[in-house]
Amino acid sequence: MPPTKDRYHHGALREELLRASLQLIDTEGLAAVSLRRVAREAGVSPGAPYHHFPDRAALLAALSTRGYEILREELLAARAADPDPRAVLTGMAEAYVRFAVANPSYFRLMFRPELIRSDKVHEPGDAGDAAFAVLETALADAIRAGVLPAADAETLALAWWALAHGLASLEIDGKLGKRAAEMGTTAKELGNRIITMFAALIDRTGGEPT
Known part of the structure; x- marks a missing residue:
């Protein structure tokens, strides 16, 4: 095997290690990941x-x-896809679900308790805050447009996140x-229907808690 320095330049090695780690999680689960095993892969x-x-x-x-x-990039793309602030929030929820379906290993890893709570690991928290900020910006747009009340912005942000994440x-x-199969539909169609119902409920209540 050629020496590492002959096979990868500095940046490419880091990317290859991340790729190998994700592939291990995809195929064997998180427990399979160790620095030695990743190096071998x-x-x-x-x-x-x-x-x-x-x-x-x-x-990790x-x-x-x-x-x-x-x-974050998926949420930004959803935000840019529609000028209607109400439709943006619906589109971002759909994008959140699509991301999880397309990247289940990433999704599960991102919310690991040891990464969220560790005082030694700050990067995931910072990146998570940056992703959540896209939602906060979209909500601010909806408030300025008169679609949502300013008083409930934080509650609505958490409600949106809870819905999309759930x-x-x-x-x-x-x-x-x-459950979708039992109802004669697909998971995607059922998920979109639930998101639409959530948006309609906010419209009917004016964003106020019932």
Whole structure:
């Protein structure tokens, strides 16, 4: 095997390690990930990962951060896709679910308790805040447009997140699809119907709690 320095330049090695880690999670689960195993999958020396990640937690944190960055881009694209602030919020919820379905390993990793609560790992939290800020900006647009009341902005943001995250979790775990099949529809169609109902409920109540 050629030496690491001959096979990858500095940036490419980090990307290859992240790719190998994600593939391991996809195929064998999170427990399979270790720096030694990732090095073997990437075809580099056992010490190579330590040039980028001091330990397994740092590797997983970097992967989680990447997931949040991808999610943020998906939310930004949904926000830019429609000038109607009400439709934007619906589109962003749908984009959140699509992201989870397309990237289940990222999605599950991003919300691991040890990464969220660790005082030693800040990057995923920062990236998560950046993704959530896209929603906050969309809500601010809706408030300025008179669609939502300013007094309930934080509550509505959490309600939106709870809805989108719950649907995403149910879908990637197969529970939404099972219930959808019983109802004669698809998981995607059922999820979109629920999101639309949620948006209509906000319209009827003016955003005020009932």
